[in-house]
Amino acid sequence: MRNCSRQAATFTHFKRTPVGIALVMLMGSAGHSTPAPLGQAGPRIFDVTPAHGVADGQPVQPGDVFTPDDNPIYVWFRQADCPAGATMTSDWFYLGAQPPLHISQGRATVGAAADSGQFNLELGPGKRWPLGNYRVELRVNGALAAEGRFRVAEREMPPAARAVYTHPRAGYEFTPPTGWTLDDSASPADVQMKPTDGDGLIEVASGAVSARLDPVSYAAGWESRAVGPGQLLLAKRAGRAFSLNGEMAYEGVYEGRGVLAKVVFVGLGSRFYVLTGVFPLDSFERGEPIVDQVALSLRGPR
Numbered sequence: 001m002r003n004c005s006r007q008a009a010t011f012t013h014f015k016r017t018p019v020g021i022a023l024v025m026l027m028g029s030a031g032h033s034t035p036a037p038l039g040q041a042g043p044r045i046f047d048v049t050p051a052h053g054v055a056d057g058q059p060v061q062p063g064d065v066f067t068p069d070d071n072p073i074y075v076w077f078r079q080a081d082c083p084a085g086a087t088m089t090s091d092w093f094y095l096g097a098q099p100p101l102h103i104s105q106g107r108a109t110v111g112a113a114a115d116s117g118q119f120n121l122e123l124g125p126g127k128r129w130p131l132g133n134y135r136v137e138l139r140v141n142g143a144l145a146a147e148g149r150f151r152v153a154e155r156e157m158p159p160a161a162r163a164v165y166t167h168p169r170a171g172y173e174f175t176p177p178t179g180w181t182l183d184d185s186a187s188p189a190d191v192q193m194k195p196t197d198g199d200g201l202i203e204v205a206s207g208a209v210s211a212r213l214d215p216v217s218y219a220a221g222w223e224s225r226a227v228g229p230g231q232l233l234l235a236k237r238a239g240r241a242f243s244l245n246g247e248m249a250y251e252g253v254y255e256g257r258g259v260l261a262k263v264v265f266v267g268l269g270s271r272f273y274v275l276t277g278v279f280p281l282d283s284f285e286r287g288e289p290i291v292d293q294v295a296l297s298l299r300g301p302r
Contacts, residue, residue, distance in 0.1 A: 042143070043080075043081050043083070043143075044079065044081055044082075044145065045082075045138050045140070045145040046077065046078055046079075048075060048077045048136075048138065048146050049062045049076045049077065050063065050064055050066070050073065050074065050136075050148055050149075051063070052073075052074065054118045054120075059118075060074075062076075063150075064151060065151050065152075065153055066129065066150060066152050066153075068128035070129065070152075071122055071127075071128075072121055072122035072123070075120070075138075076118040077117060077138060077146065077148070078116045079114065079116065079117065082110045082114070084112040085109060085110065086109070086110045086140050086141050087110075087140070087141055088107070088108055088139065089107045089108075090105065090106040090119035091105050091137040091139070092104045092105070092106075092121055092134065092136050093134065093135045094133075095132060095133040096131075096132035098240070100135065104121055106119045106121070119138075127285075128289070130289065131152050131154065131289050133150075133151050133152075134149065135147055136148045136150075154289065154293050163176065165182060165191075167184060167190055167206075170190060170271065171301030172206065172273070173297075173298070174204070174297045175293070176193055177293070177294065179195060179196050180193045180194060180195050180202075181193065181194050181196060188205065189203035190203075190204050190205055191203065191204045199280050199283055200278065200279040200283055201278045201279075202275065202277045202290070202291060202294060203275070204275050204294075205274045205276070206271045206274070207271065208270055208271055209271065210270075212267055213272050215241070215250040215266055218265050218272070219239070219250040219265045222274070223236060223252070227254055231256075232257075233254040233255065234255060234256055236254050237253045237255050237260070238252065238253045239252035244296070244298075245266075245296070245298070245299075248266075249266035249295075250265045251264045251265070251295075256278075258281060259281065260278075261276060261279075262276075262292075264276075266295070266298070268298065268299070269301065270300070273298060275294060275298070
């Protein structure tokens with residue numbers, strides 16, 4: 001949800017030569033292989049499968065959706081006609097940036113009689129995968145041979161386990177972060193939320209509107225008043241328009257003195273909302289996905 005320059009700073013935990021990124025080429029499993037696609041000359045990679053692990057030459061818990069705490073993430077594949085000694089690489093991209101952000105590369109040499117293999121990317125201690133879509137490009141001797149895709153999303157809790165908050169005056173609803181305290185007597189915001197451990201603040205402000213507002217234009221006006229010299233937020237790092245629960249929305253990331261803020265602007269029904277999350281620089285990586293989840297859970301008055 002950020003542009004390339006911001007992602008480059010935020011994604012420092014994706015190691016450029018990570019210990020956990022590896023390629024294992026397996027031998028003697030041709031009897032279990034799906035036939036390679038026909039009509040394609042040269043090395044072929046197929047059956048690309050994201051997974052939670054690889055054991056006995058097969059993907060374990062394959063799927064295309066992972067949580068921020070799944071670590072490492074594997075990409076398993078089959079291959080045909082890749083000569084022994086060829087160089088195979090995996091390039092990992094985060095698609096939430098424009099252009100997509102290249103976060104890491106793995107490299108290995110193909111062994112003799114290999115017909116399948118895997119790459120995996122492991123984050124550093126205490127790091128989490130940012131929410132969003134990812135692409136992994138697999139190349140043989142520099143030529144693109146195949147790609148895999150996966151998505152990182154927070155694990156959904158059963159509806160019965162969710163503690164939905166309803167604003168006592170405005171009537172809108174959202175799911176607060178687990179372990180955060182709420183104060184709906186705050187002003188000018190409707191609600192303020194703070195973690196019981198650590199630093200950070202999320203505010204929800206809203207107002208009734210008689211006509212639909214353009215979130216992009218509203219955000220531009222808000223920035224002219226709230227971002228710049230003499231303000232808490234000094235500069236804009238990134239911004240983009242996107243769809244939130246079927247409605248056009250806008251989000252921006254702003255830098256202040258020792259803090260980063262994520263602000264989401266969206267109109268739902270007869271109200272317009274501004275969600276603001278402010279975190280110390282070293283906490284923003286964990287705080288931003290929490291802001292995203294509050295925004296995703298937001299529902300207008302019934």
